[in-house]
Amino acid sequence: MTKTERIDHILERMMGIPQRDQAHSRPLESLVLTILSQNTTDTNSFKAFNALKNAFHGADGTIDWQQLVDAPREDIADVIRTGGLANQKSERIQNILCWIKREYGDYNIDFICDMDPLDVVNLFTTQKGIGVKTISVVLAFCCGAAIFPVDTHIHRICRRLGLVDDKFTAEKTFWAMQELVPKGKSFSFHMNLIYFGRIICQARKPLCEECPLTDECKR
Numbered sequence: 001m002t003k004t005e006r007i008d009h010i011l012e013r014m015m016g017i018p019q020r021d022q023a024h025s026r027p028l029e030s031l032v033l034t035i036l037s038q039n040t041t042d043t044n045s046f047k048a049f050n051a052l053k054n055a056f057h058g059a060d061g062t063i064d065w066q067q068l069v070d071a072p073r074e075d076i077a078d079v080i081r082t083g084g085l086a087n088q089k090s091e092r093i094q095n096i097l098c099w100i101k102r103e104y105g106d107y108n109i110d111f112i113c114d115m116d117p118l119d120v121v122n123l124f125t126t127q128k129g130i131g132v133k134t135i136s137v138v139l140a141f142c143c144g145a146a147i148f149p150v151d152t153h154i155h156r157i158c159r160r161l162g163l164v165d166d167k168f169t170a171e172k173t174f175w176a177m178q179e180l181v182p183k184g185k186s187f188s189f190h191m192n193l194i195y196f197g198r199i200i201c202q203a204r205k206p207l208c209e210e211c212p213l214t215d216e217c218k219r
């Protein structure tokens, strides 16, 4: 059994096997929401996303992407102000939408769910504002793809456990972990590490004396 498999088993014994919710948004909506969530809380990014939806919607209530692309950038920034970095995010969202329309002929990226997830990561990270975390979150949560997103918490825990080199960036950790995560476990292992980071292996004061992974940890 590999080290990652042992850790996965211990976490499953501790917290169970998280199941996916049914995906409830389209990949493009999910991508925009994930861009809005950069450097802010879920609450603020949802508020910004709903404000965007209210300001630029079509007759069916969904976002009218063309309206959003045609709108003055300052108007979009005003609408998404609650999500922070409003000027930067409004510029990036408009540029990404233009790229999608130019490359794929429509404001629709549903096709990414049928592609190899790592090919999608390589393709979409060519765009400013889309990092490996952003696109892998869309693939994992919206498409149900077998991909293991690495956020700041998972990056910290993987380094503490010695799964990756201590000097790795989050992006390097992402690529290394795609090889290490047990097959079929990308979603549950991701979710369990997130919970584990909240309740035990916290950023500032990890509760090592209560941790079931001390034998695996190099701290």
Ligand code: SF4
Pocket: 160, 161, 200, 201, 202, 206, 207, 208, 211, 212, 213, 214, 217, 218, 219
């Ligand atoms: S022993 Fe401490 S640092 Fe290591 S995984 Fe557990 S809580 Fe985190």
